[in-house]
Structure formats: C-alpha cells, structure tokens
Amino acid sequence: MTATPETEPLLDIQDLHVRFPVRRNLLGRTTVENHAVSGVDLALRSGETLGLVGESGCGKTTLGRTIVGAQEATSGSIRYDGNDLTRLKNREKGRYRRQIRMVFQDPFSSLNPRMTLRQVIGDPLVAMGEAKGSELEDRVAEMMRRVGLSPDYMDRYPHAFSGGQRQRVNIARALIVDPKLVIADEPVSALDVSVRAQILNLLRELQDEYGLTYLFISHDLSVVENIADRVAVMYFGKIVELADTAELYEKPAHPYTEALMSAVPVPDPSLRDRGGRILLADELPDPSNPPAGCAFAGRCRYAEPGRCDTGTVDLEGGVRCVRSEELDLRGIELTES
C-alpha cells in the first residue's frame, strides 16, 4: 500500500531543529543547549506506515511530539496541507489537532484514572464541540466496537482494564475525531508479548479501514519490520538512513543501521554462535556540543579519520554516510515462517 513517490506528501518536514535550554546565564540568556532534533528532513506519504527507529535519546520522541504540536520547534518547517504547522497561531492549530493524533507508549499513565471510558474516548469530540448527548454516546460506542472493546464497559474506569485493553482505549481516543495522521510512540512496547500481536494487527486493520497514515516510533526493530512500509533510522537528532523496509533490513547502507540490526537477539538457539554481532561502545557524543562530521564516527568501526570527522555529512540517496558506497554492509537473513 506504499504510495508512489510522485504524489504530494501528506506531511513534509524540512530542516527541523528542536533544542532544549540546559543552562542560562545571569541575564536569562541560554548558554548551553541540547540538540534533540538537529536538521530532520522527512516526508510522510499518504496511507503509508513510516517506522522511526533509534536508540533512546536519539530524538525520535521529540520529533513525534513536535509534529503534534506538543513541543515547539526551534527552527525549520513542518508542512501539512499547505500550511507550516510550526508557524500557526493557537486558534488555527485546533483544526490540525484533530487531523494529527498521537498514541502514547504507556497505557497506564496516559489515561486519566478519574474519567470513565465514555469520558476518555469522547473527550476530544466534546472539546472540539463536535457531538454531545446521544450522538456522542453513539460515536463512542461505535469507536469502542471498532477497536475491539465492548460498549458495555463505557462507564467503567481505566484501572479495571489490562494494558492491551487500555491501549485500545488510547487508540479509540485518537481515532474518534477521524484523523488522517497518527503518531504512535512505542505503542506496543509496554504491552505483554501475547497482546502485542493483537494491537499490531488492529493498527493495520484500522489503517486500511480509515486510510490512515502512521508514523510508528519504536526501538524494537522486529516490530517495525512487521508494520512499516518504509523505515527511517535516527541517530543523534538526525535521520541517518531512510529506505523501504525490505531494502533497509536486507541491505542496510549506514553502519549504524547494520550495528542496530546485528544486536537484535534472534529467537533461534541454533544461531547463537553465528557471530557477526557488532558491539558498539556506548559513549554518545555530548548533545550540547555536537561533533564535526558524522555523529556516529566515534562508535563506527568503518570510520576513517580525516573523512568522517570533518565537515558535514548530508543525507544523500537516503543515507548519511560518506563511505556507504564503498562498504558492503550486512543485513538480516530471511527465515521461513
């Protein structure tokens, strides 16, 4: 269901920067800043699922939060439907708030414990003045059925539900205003393994039914491979590789992607001693003082002094690495189901 590249992207992020002040001087001027997102270019095609992977601290959550407007951008643009979301006035933002929705990781802390499911799920409709009374109830009931919850539970509180059911509530709350784009930030990471598959399948089903576009943020490469059409790998605030899922997993072009993939434990004891795992030093660069050249160079086993640690490295042909052409990187092997 991947859209063709020629079509207008649904969301177009250009040179986006998000910086957090760490320290200010006496006059209140920022003297040290952390660069959470530093120059992201990313376009989402209508109807696709774009996976966004990377280690904790790489800026993937900040990127997601900036798209939904929960975090202010320092510079750059996020174009959606002809408008730059970073420049909208508060009044205008409301229109987009219903089109771009977010599903959070932790189903336990993201639901107000004092609201019934009716209130939690119906709240966005009430807040936008879209429905009330029996219409509200009908729409909440319909949405609950769609995500696999019985409307009989409408007047119960979140504590009575398991993690998987709560995540269904979160999804219902996100989808009730009929959005186009859903930012799902680690939506299955906090769930039990036996219910992850249910939620992944549900997300796929809902995508087909409502024509949704997903930005699926996760650190779990197996989950992303299962659900994404394309995958963006983020490192230290930048996209370092972007490709179709099959290509990225089988023929990674960035050494960081290769290392990430090799670190995933494979559930097959016969492959245990196959070797080939690339161990990365866990020293990340200082986010308040990004290094010159490639941010990954310090951990990269292919890094060449004088080439990788100077100047800037651009994202070319979907990969941000000066040596990618000359490297023969190893991807995953396909196995029979």
Added chain:
Amino acid sequence: MSEPLLEISGLHTSFDTYDGKVGAVDGVELTVEAGKTLCVVGESGCGKSVTARSILRLVEKPGSIDSGTVTWHGGEEPFDVLSLDDKDPRLQKLRGDDIGMIFQEPAASLLPLRSIGAQLIEALRIHTGMDKKAARARAVELLGLVGIPDAERRVDAYPFQLSGGMCQRAMIAIALCAEPALLIADEPTTALDVTTQARILDLIRDLQARNHMAVMFITHDLGVVAEMADEVAVMYLGRVVERASVEEVFADPKHPYTKALLRSVPVLGRDRGRDLPTIPGTVPNPLHRPKGCSFHPRCTEAIAGRCDLDEPPEVVFDGGRTAQCVLYDDQSEGDRA
C-alpha cells in the same frame, strides 16, 4: 544432568489485597544447575519476579511465602532457605555472597545520593572483608571488568551521571563482587537499548564462563532466551507450564501457550508486513484464576469438559522435559514416574 545448585519445590507466594488473597506463585517447581543458565519466561503477572524474590526471601508485606522449599546445594550441607531463622548467618551469606541479584531498573536499585564506587566498596567490604583501600582498588578493577570505560574516574560518579546501561553495569559489578555461585538477573536488559543489551548479555556470558557461575535469567524476550539459556522454564499465572532445554523449546514446543507465544512474537526476517497469529484474550487476573488449566480460556486446543474442569497433569517426556497439559497425558503414560 549435572548437580543441582538450587531446587525450588512447591513454592507458593501470595499477596493480601483488599480484594482478597492473590496467589502470585502457585506451586512452582524449578531447578538451577551449577554453572548453567536457566531462563524463566513469562508475561507480566506470571510470577517470575516473585519467584526470584522468594528465593532470597525478599518478599515484602503484604506478600508472604506460604509454603514450599528452596534448597540451596551450594554450601557444605544442603539446607532449606525458607525454614532458616531470620538471623541465621547462612541467610546473610546467601544474600550477596552466594547469590547475587540484579533488577530491571538499575536507576531505581542504586542509591541516588551515594557514588557507585561507595556502593560497590560497601558491598565488597561486607562480603569479602577487605579494607577500604583494597576495596577501592578492587572496585575500580570490577568496574573495568564490566566494561565501564575510564573506571578510575567513574568510580566516584553518582548514578544520575551515568546512562542506563552504565548503571546496569555498576549493578552487575555490585552483584558479582563476592563472586556468587548464582546470579539472579530479573529482566536486566528490558529497559535498555538493543546495542547496550547485546553488551550486557555478552558480559554476563563472559563472567559465567570465567567463574563457572550459574545464572537464573528472568525475561519475557524470546530472543534473549535463545541467546542465553541452557534450560527454559515457561511460566503462566504462577505456574511453570513447560520446562525443557532451549533447543527443545524452540524446535518442538509442547505446551499450547509456549507454541502460541513463539508464533505471536514478530521475528526479524520472518514476519514482514503480515498479520501476526495472536493469542486471544489477556492474562487473567490471578484473583479469578480460571478453573482447571489456567490457560484454557485462551487455548485453541482446549478440550471442553476436561481443560476447564481438571487441573492439568504434569507430563514428563523422554529426556526429562515436562509440560502441564492434558494433550500429552496418554502418550507419556509409560514414562511418568
């Protein structure tokens, strides 16, 4: 089979709640062999962590260990840990000397206001009787051994100054400082990135090979199980439903729960873009344990009139592997003890 180091038999641990008594561990039988790795797999609420804590009698109120035995074979004479007096020196020796333990959240298990060095030195002095100077030298050595770069300087760092992976390594150093015969690791890598996880797993394997240490590794990640285990115990709702060697579990799972779990987890290179087989429903609340086999409401192979009424038999197969399931009741009749 080599000699057992730790034998758990008929363990029952429960928690008193306002809604009634919850049987978190409901008759667990497990054996850890000297120098081997036992992986305990299961979802949240299956009782795997409570089992681990029961071994060291670290179950706090409102929890209580109701019955069963935990036999430690690591001393001169085997003894039952659960029947020791609270002040028995053997219990003190067991905690930290004979058995080291690491937990999922390193940041939550380290004291925030003391440097990691101070915490490690304290453990060394208690367990090995070293003087301050020798303990400090050993602390630096241990931190280097667990892969903390620049240990000389990092020994005085506070937990908040270190990343999650670094804190977890400091925890491992503390757990290993007395060279225990058994390391209990409760989801030690769940909160970490895959790249860090790979290094921690390698580290545990290295140390195990060097010291002939046994490991009880608790996880819900089947990939980690395949990488680490010699033996596997699958837990569901407070019971061990299947126990076998790691090769047997992955090549030929017997219990329907194990089979379903292995199918429903996305695997790199196997499940791209396809709907995943799911396990219906969710893990039941242990307060309302289903009658008969606890798994029968979610089991696709359940036999009406049997699985929902009778407790499943413990079936012992050739070679010693076991499964609690009626499906194998007849064929192994001859093998049963």
